[in-house]
Amino acid sequence: xxxTQRQTLAVYPGTFDPITMGHVDIIHRAxxxxxxxxxxxxxxxxxxxxxxxQERVVLIAENFVDEPRITVEAVSGLVVDYAWRKGxxxxxxxxxxxxxxxxxxxLALANRxxxxxxxxxxxxxxxxxxxxxxxxxxxxxxxGGDISExxxxxxxxxxxxxxxxxxx
Ligand code: COA
Numbered sequence: 001x002x003x004t005q006r007q008t009l010a011v012y013p014g015t016f017d018p019i020t021m022g023h024v025d026i027i028h029r030a031x032x033x034x035x036x037x038x039x040x041x042x043x044x045x046x047x048x049x050x051x052x053x054q055e056r057v058v059l060i061a062e063n064f065v066d067e068p069r070i071t072v073e074a075v076s077g078l079v080v081d082y083a084w085r086k087g088x089x090x091x092x093x094x095x096x097x098x099x100x101x102x103x104x105x106x107l108a109l110a111n112r113x114x115x116x117x118x119x120x121x122x123x124x125x126x127x128x129x130x131x132x133x134x135x136x137x138x139x140x141x142x143x144g145g146d147i148s149e150x151x152x153x154x155x156x157x158x159x160x161x162x163x164x165x166x167x168x
Contacts, residue, residue, distance in 0.1 A: 007035040007036055008033075008034045008035045008036070008089060008090075009034060009035065009036045009037070009038065009086065009087055009088040009089065009090075010030055010033070010034040010036075010037050010038070010088055010089070010090040010091065010092050010121065011037075011038045011039075011040050011079065011082065011083040011086065011088045011090070011091055011092070012026065012027060012030055012037055012038070012039050012040065012091075012092040012093075013040040013042045013075065013079040013082075013083075013091060013093075014039075014040075014041070014042065014093075015041070015042065015043075015044045015047050015049060015056075015134070016039070016041055016056050016059075016060060016134070017047065017049040017050055017051055017056060017134050017138075018050070018051055018056060018059055018134060018137075018138075018151060018155045018158065018159060019056070019059055019060045019063070019151070019152065019155060020129070020132055020133070020134060020137060020150055020151050020155075021129055021132070021149075021150055021151060021152070022094065022096065022125045022129030022130075022132050023094065024063065024152065025094075025125040025126050025129050026092065026094040026123050026125055027039065027064075027070070029123045029125075030092045030121075030123060031067070031069060031070075033121070034090065034092075035069065036069045036070075036071070037069060037070050037071075037092070038070075038071045038072075038073060038083075038086060038088065039060055039064075039070060039071070039072045039073075040073055040074075040075040040079060040082060040083075041053050041056045041057050041060070041072070041073070041074045041075065042075045042076075042079050042082075043075075043076065050138060050159075050162060051158070051162070053074040054074060055158070056074075057072050057073065057074050059152075059154060059155050059158055060072045062152075062154045063152045063154065078114060079091065079111070080111040080114045080115045080118050081114070081115070083115075083118050084115055084117065084118055088118065089117070089118065089119065090118065090119050090120070090121045091108075091111060091118055091119070091120045091121065092121050092122075092123060093107070093108070093120060093121070093122055093123075094122070094123055094124070094125050095122045095123070095124055096124075096125060096129070096130045096131070096133075097130060104120075104122065107120075108120035108122075132150050137150045137151060137159075138159065141156075141159045141160065141163060142163055147159065
């Protein structure tokens with residue numbers, strides 16, 4: 001790359017409580033579009049996460065130690081302000097089904113209102129991940145079910161440990 005070429009940077013914000021294979025799928029798709037990606041562990045005011053934001057950052061980062069184009073950070077405040085400060089041009093979000101659309105549409109319009117220079121980009125995960133959510137897999141694990149195909153191995157272990165600690 002010459003010094004005149006600008007690298008494209010996107011931010012992928014989410015609660016990631018915890019990261020799932022569906023999120024991982026979106027991350028790989030985003031890396032095909034952007035030179036660099038920041039995964040931003042942000043706060044959704046309507047959620048009470050199982051993992052602390054630092055725990056979520058570590059669970060994500062452990063899966064991308066060999067990918068220098070990815071950074072993982074905990075973010076407070078408005079995601080679009082954070083993205084702008086970092087020099088990112090895009091916010092990446094995954095859309096699984098029509099049911100995601102209303103919420104994502106509102107979020108994207110709010111973010112556009114806050115800063116028109118940062119575009120929201122929507123990616124669709126592979127079909128096998130369309131039906132999973134962080135809440136659903138926590139529910140499966142809480143009741144003793146196997147989530148190993150739905151999340152990275154470190155996440156499956158961490159979820160199991162979390163529920164064991166909570167039941168002590
Ligand atoms: N595969 C599987 N599941 C997926 C998925 C995918 N590709 N994409 C989304 N999901 C699921 C998640 O598992 C999650 O499930 P859950 O609701 O059961 O937890 C849900 O879809 C969406 O969660 P996620 O993408 O992790 O994040 P979110 O929607 O909770 O994130 C923020 C919202 C954090 C990005 C948003 O609240 C935000 O930007 N907050 C910061 C403040 C701000 O800037 N607000 C905007 C201005 S109003």
